[in-house]
Amino acid sequence: MNESIMTIENLNFEVQNKHILKNINLEFYKGELVGIIGPNGAGKSTLLKCFNGINTYEGTICIKGKDIKKYEDKILAQNISFMNQNTNINFPFSCEDIILMGRYPYMKSGYDLKESDKIIAKKYMEYMNIIDLREKKITELSGGERQRVLFSKVLTQETDIILLDEPTSNxxxxxxxxxxxxxxxxxxxxxxxxxxxxxxxxxxxxxxxLILIKDGYVIANGKCNEVITEENIKMAYDIDVSVYKNPVTNNLDFCIKDDIT
Incomplete structure (x- = not known):
């Protein structure tokens, strides 16, 4: 089994006496790609923003065995990066400048960019096929272009843990x-x-x-075939589905029962 890298114990989150997240307990391992799923308003983005301390929560979150509240800000940012769902940026920074901000946690004083930082940023701009946007203002881009720029920024941060809030929505x-x-x-x-x-x-x-949440509770957590079941989909989304193995894709799939002819 891969090494545990992040643990969540008894996590609760409230806003104005409204209990948003309720007694969340999770463990994450290196080499995992974990999807947080659930209906609108379930608490998916709220949960994600607790993982690196953006939201003030009750409970314990540990990264590499250490409570994140005991990390210095820059050291925490060398371990965990985050991409927000909201890609709107109002200041006309160049795309390259935005991406280079991902190197800030490694700068010892102020904003002292090194040539190695620029090489790392260029690597991810090339991968995301946005090298031609490097001098364009972020405010001039489409939503999809901004999404790719901000994803490049997260990659440029080069952390062991990457948090993404709907990274492909645009x-x-x-x-x-x-x-x-x-x-x-x-x-x-x-x-x-x-x-x-x-x-x-x-x-x-x-x-x-996959982690399936509804109304702030984790109602299923595990491999895809353990989470995507007819009972869990009904519980979370209040729809009746049939779950089956797709003969074309060979993946688990589902269809709404009203659509079955």
Whole structure:
């Protein structure tokens, strides 16, 4: 079994006396691609933002055996990176400048960029096929282009744990596939990737583990075939489905029972 890299114990999160997340207990391992799934308003993004301390929570979150509250900010940012679902940026930074911000946790004082930082940023710009955007202002880009720039920034941070909130929501099918394929490649380097996903078929195709939440509770956690069941889908989404193995893709699949003829 791969080495445990992040543990969540008795995590609770409240906003204005409203209990959003309730007694979450999870363990994550190196080399996993974990999808957080569930209906709108279930708490998926809220949970993800607890993992690196963006949200103030009750409970314990440990990375590599150490409580994240005991990490210095820059050291924590060398271990865990985060990409927000909201890609709007109002300041007209160049794309290259945005991506280079991913190197900030490694700078000893101020914003002292080194040539090695620029080489790392260029590597990920080339991979994401956005090298031609490097001098363009982030405010001039489409939503999909911004998504690819911000994903490059996260990769440039070069952390062992990568958190992604709907990373392909503005992308066409080509770039959606490319990003998920690259996520799989990163797991082969023993990185942990945790991402919220709305598209269950994409989650099934690429994720090694799924966490299904509803109303702030984890109602299923495990391999895809353990989580994507007729009972769990009914419980989470209040729809009746038939779950089966797709003979074309050879993946687990499902269809709404009203659609069956």
């Amino acid at each position: 992308l066409d099918i080509k770039y959606q596939e490319e990003i998920f394929k690259y996520m799989k490649k990163l797991t082969e380097e023993q990185k942990l990737i945790v991402t919220t996903i709305h598209d269950l078929r994409v989650a099934i195709k690429y994720c090694t583990k």
